[in-house]
């Protein structure tokens with residue numbers, strides 16, 4: 001394990017610490033720093049950020065932050081928030097043709113509930129898909145830690161019977177993902193490929209960054225050669241170049257795949273990609289539960305952490 005691996009696992013650990021969490025949440029400057037990655041806590045903030053990104057020809061997918069709920073009431077609140085969000089996007093003419101879609105974590109809508117969690121999550125996700133369809137857009141199911149992969153893919157298969165555009169996410173750090181890519185590279189199937197953001201054991205996931213990248217390229221080859229709609233979710237310039245080259249080798253038109261990046265990360269590159277005629281979609285997280293999301297971003301890139309700590313120290 002090198003220094004950056006240690007930092008990464010330390011930060012992922014901190015994301016679980018309630019003491020550190022409350023200290024950071026209470027720091028007066030936190031809000032303004034967090035806004036770089038999370039535009040706000042309310043639906044109105046998410047809609048405003050969407051309008052801004054649409055003005056520069058970027059598409060969006062919006063995530064209402066929160067995960068692992070063990071409270072059915074909280075799961076219902078999450079569904080209501082997505083319903084309100086989708087209706088607000090429709091009213092603002094932002095969602096048509098899937099220009100603004102939503103990303104949903106199944107653990108936020110009940111998957112982790114001890115009794116009937118999978119069924120509750122399916123019913124809740126179905127409700128969000130219905131409202132998304134009314135708004136002329138769709139849903140992508142975020143992928144969480146490896147213990148949920150099978151359950152998430154089986155809920156996806158159910159949803160796709162009625163809502164075939166529902167998107168999946170696959171993580172190249174998992175050993176199983178090449179095989180999942182083969183299964184999902186079918187006509188009309190929207191698949192977001194990312195590296196993966198959770199701390200996973202060596203029994204299921206590559207531990208070395210280079211192995212994760214090599215797996216990403218193998219998965220990209222399968223998705224680009226298949227009949228589905230690949231969504232290349234990465235900030236990694238090398239992987240973006242490889243994706244573009246593979247798409248062109250397969251004779252893909254620019255509207256048959258897309259690039260995706262996170263809100264606030266490499267924004268100039270996002271507009272550059274969009275300006276070159278590629279489809280670029282930005283993942284916008286919003287809500288009160290920004291802490292875990294932020295810690296995962298810090299764990300990925302020490303430069304982000306330096307920026308965050310400098311801001312905390314300089315303004316306190």
Ligand SMILES: Cc1cc2nc3c(=O)[nH]c(=O)nc-3n(C[C@H](O)[C@H](O)[C@H](O)COP(=O)(O)OP(=O)(O)OC[C@H]3O[C@@H](n4cnc5c(N)ncnc54)[C@H](O)[C@@H]3O)c2cc1C
Pocket residue numbers: 141142143144169171192194195196197198233234235236237260261262265266282283300301304
């Ligand atoms: C749209 C989207 C959706 C996602 N959904 C999920 C999901 O459902 N489940 C999940 O587990 N994970 C998800 N992720 C997170 C993902 O798994 C990775 O953790 C995250 O994207 C970091 O990986 P990376 O490919 O960007 O490369 P990294 O290995 O983090 O970075 C590679 C290179 O990218 C460049 N780079 C990265 N960050 C910056 C920066 N801030 N500024 C400048 N250059 C930078 C640098 O050159 C860096 O060396 C998602 C990511 C995106 C973009």
